[in-house]
Amino acid sequence: MAAAFSFETRDDIWRLRVSGEWRARFLGDIDEDLRKFQADSVGHDLIIDLDDLTGLDTAGAMVLQRVMRACTARTTASHFRGGSRAHRALIEHVEPHLQPCPVEPPWRDPFLLLLNRLGRGAYGAYISGIKILSFIGVVVTTLARVARDPKRLRVTSIAHHMEEAGLDAMPIIGLVSFLVGAVVAYMGAKTLKIFNAEIFTVELVGLSVLREFGVLLAAILLAGRSGSAFTAQIGSMKIREEIDAMRTLGLDPIEVLVLPRTIALVLMTPILAFLAAMLGLIGGGLVAAQALDVSPVLFLARMEESITISNFWAGIIKAPFFAFIIAVVGCFQGMEVEGSAESLGQRTTLSVVQSLFLVIVIDAFFAMFYLEIDF
Amino acid sequence: MLNGGDQALDADAAIISIRGLKTQFDSVVIHDDLDLDLMRGEILGVVGGSGTGKSVLMRAIIGLKRPTAGTVRVFGEDFYRVGEAGRLAIERRWGVLFQGGALFSSLTVAQNVMAPIREHLNVSDKLAEEMAALKISMAGLPPDAGAKYPSELSGGMRKRAGLARALALDPEIVFLDEPTAGLDPIGAAQFDELIVNLKNSLGLTVFMVTHDLDSLYADCDRIAVLAENRVIEIGPLEEVRRADHAWIREYFAGPRGRAAGMSHA
Numbered sequence: 357m358a359a360a361f362s363f364e365t366r367d368d369i370w371r372l373r374v375s376g377e378w379r380a381r382f383l384g385d386i387d388e389d390l391r392k393f394q395a396d397s398v399g400h401d402l403i404i405d406l407d408d409l410t411g412l413d414t415a416g417a418m419v420l421q422r423v424m425r426a427c428t429a430r431t432t433a434s435h436f437r438g439g440s441r442a443h444r445a446l447i448e449h450v451e452p453h454l455q456p457c458p459v460e461p462p463w464r465d466p467f468l469l470l471l472n473r474l475g476r477g478a479y480g481a482y483i484s485g486i487k488i489l490s491f492i493g494v495v496v497t498t499l500a501r502v503a504r505d506p507k508r509l510r511v512t513s514i515a516h517h518m519e520e521a522g523l524d525a526m527p528i529i530g531l532v533s534f535l536v537g538a539v540v541a542y543m544g545a546k547t548l549k550i551f552n553a554e555i556f557t558v559e560l561v562g563l564s565v566l567r568e569f570g571v572l573l574a575a576i577l578l579a580g581r582s583g584s585a586f587t588a589q590i591g592s593m594k595i596r597e598e599i600d601a602m603r604t605l606g607l608d609p610i611e612v613l614v615l616p617r618t619i620a621l622v623l624m625t626p627i628l629a630f631l632a633a634m635l636g637l638i639g640g641g642l643v644a645a646q647a648l649d650v651s652p653v654l655f656l657a658r659m660e661e662s663i664t665i666s667n668f669w670a671g672i673i674k675a676p677f678f679a680f681i682i683a684v685v686g687c688f689q690g691m692e693v694e695g696s697a698e699s700l701g702q703r704t705t706l707s708v709v710q711s712l713f714l715v716i717v718i719d720a721f722f723a724m725f726y727l728e729i730d731f
Numbered sequence: 732m733l734n735g736g737d738q739a740l741d742a743d744a745a746i747i748s749i750r751g752l753k754t755q756f757d758s759v760v761i762h763d764d765l766d767l768d769l770m771r772g773e774i775l776g777v778v779g780g781s782g783t784g785k786s787v788l789m790r791a792i793i794g795l796k797r798p799t800a801g802t803v804r805v806f807g808e809d810f811y812r813v814g815e816a817g818r819l820a821i822e823r824r825w826g827v828l829f830q831g832g833a834l835f836s837s838l839t840v841a842q843n844v845m846a847p848i849r850e851h852l853n854v855s856d857k858l859a860e861e862m863a864a865l866k867i868s869m870a871g872l873p874p875d876a877g878a879k880y881p882s883e884l885s886g887g888m889r890k891r892a893g894l895a896r897a898l899a900l901d902p903e904i905v906f907l908d909e910p911t912a913g914l915d916p917i918g919a920a921q922f923d924e925l926i927v928n929l930k931n932s933l934g935l936t937v938f939m940v941t942h943d944l945d946s947l948y949a950d951c952d953r954i955a956v957l958a959e960n961r962v963i964e965i966g967p968l969e970e971v972r973r974a975d976h977a978w979i980r981e982y983f984a985g986p987r988g989r990a991a992g993m994s995h996a
């Protein structure tokens with residue numbers, strides 16, 4: 357039976373008769389009416405009659421106490437009456453626990469919050485720039501230290517990460533490059549046909565894949581695949597205090613965690629970039645053969661003739677730089693994780709966004725540099 | 732029975748009864764042919780060495796780890812065979828405090844406590860907030876803890892917040908996994924007192940996994956000892972400590988066991 361109540365007033369004393377089950381699941385139906393009664397009863401003495409109560413839980417007891425304590429003007433004439441011992445005991449039990457508590461952090465002006473976020477964001481970008489630079493410094497000095505004492509190099513760990521971040525990434529990088537090579541060839545063929553210069557598709561595919569797309573695609577996929585994995589791995593170790601434990605045991609987390617990952621990625625990325633470039637060329641070549649009737653033999657011959665090997669080097673040289681920045685940013689964001697799983701998620705996202713951004717920036721610098729030295 | 736109200740008649744009945752329970756992870760058997768009864772209105776302490784499967788037993792009862800064999804009857808119904816609606820109805824009648832608190836990290840403490848209230852009860856926000864405030868205070872937290880995020884709390888406060896959430900729907904049974912582990916002795920003693928208080932005033936039935944000997948002496952009406960994949964001994968503390976089993980002897984006769992026994996004598 358659901359909760360119900362009725363009331364009457366006599367000799368300026370208000371009487372509230374409650375009946376049924378005053379349990380949490382029934383309170384929603386009567387709460388509004390009860391609040392009205394509570395507001396009206398302010399300033400009067402109140403007797404709450406419990407005789408018809410058949411069930412009560414802490415929520416019900418709390419609500420009854422709330423009505424009773426709605427104002428300070430009640431005198432000793434106000435009281436609970438009747439009801440079972442158990443119900444009375446429960447009502448008494450909740451009495452000291454009636455103070456409200458805030459649910460959310462204190463309210464603040466949204467405009468100020470906006471400014472606050474803006475400032476925080478700008479300052480945060482500045483600070484994290486400095487932090488990344490100093491992290492790079494630490495990684496490089498650790499590398500130098502380990503180089504003088506190569507026994508400290510964790511070869512097993514490096515091999516593990518070479519497999520995980522490098523070998524395992526080959527299928528997806530190969531496939532994506534193949535498709536991009538094909539798309540570039542197709543677009544080129546379509547445009548160049550207007551000038552009756554379809555044969556230049558070979559140059560277009562060769563140059564763009566070798567100089568840019570191969571290495572860039574490898575880097576982008578690695579940032580999404582391995583950079584984020586580094587952040588998640590190191591970040592969850594940070595949450596479980598494993599990093600702190602390492603420090604107290606005299607192990608250097610940079611040496612144990614960051615170096616192997618960085619070295620592995622720097623070693624593997626050129627290989628992945630090479631793979632990407634080759635598959636990009638194959639994709640382009642296939643489209644050329646299909647759509648342009650440029651046979652693979654002709655395609656290769658023309659490539660040999662018009663595209664120098666320096667184009668290949670111009671692309672592949674960038675790979676270790678990209679790899680370094682992806683690994684360092686991934687590890688750095690992992691080390692910045694603190695406390696909650698939420699922070700882990702944020703840092704993983706940040707890691708991917710930042711490393712992609714930096715990869716593109718570095719790529720742009722290389723392009724300007726090559727332009728200057730005419731490479 | 733305060734909280735039970737209409738069920739007061741069957742006060743002696745087992746509220747949970749487990750028969751022939753078997754759980755395993757792949758081929759590793761954790762429990763085999765385990766029987767256990769939880770009586771209405773009691774505090775049952777479950778002890779046993781690390782890795783004997785206390786947490787797994789609790790998870791098997793509350794439906795998080797499906798047993799390979801055996802039955803778990805809760806409020807007289809076979810928990811693993813009542814269907815979706817029946818399960819939900821049962822789940823509303825118990826609260827669980829996990830070993831690590833398991834608070835939702837993106838919600839404040841008050842919002843954590845309000846989560847089950849909002850989900851299961853048809854109440855206004857205002858009433859939900861009042862109910863949350865009540866539970867937070869009953870769990871022994873100061874009011875200003877309500878607006879804090881779990882990451883801003885100490886371990887002990889997190890336990891209390893977890894208890895507040897477990898109590899949110901005025902459950903008839905609460906499951907506690909090592910409630911006092913990681914608390915300072917004063918905090919642990921307060922927590923013990925709190926649980927006994929809540930049991931007495933709300934008529935709770937409590938299933939408590941614990942390593943804490945002081946808690947056993949202070950809180951528990953009965954004790955179940957888990958070893959060799961089953962409950963090897965169950966009964967009031969005095970009986971259990973006299974049992975003839977190597978692990979039990981060592982447990983109660985060891986320096987800590989004796990110290991705890993003395994201080995509660």
Ligand SMILES: Nc1ncnc2c1ncn2[C@@H]1O[C@H](COP(=O)(O)OP(=O)(O)OP(=O)(O)O)[C@@H](O)[C@H]1O
Pocket residue numbers: 756761779780781782783784785786787788
């Ligand atoms: N998800 C899982 N997969 C495989 N094995 C598990 C899993 N969870 C627990 N176990 C195994 O089940 C056994 C019992 O674990 P359980 O967590 O119940 O121990 P416990 O008695 O609670 O110990 P403690 O007192 O240390 O908390 C252990 O041997 C553990 O290795």
Ligand SMILES: [Mg+2]
Pocket residue numbers: 785786787830908
């Ligand atoms: Mg456990």
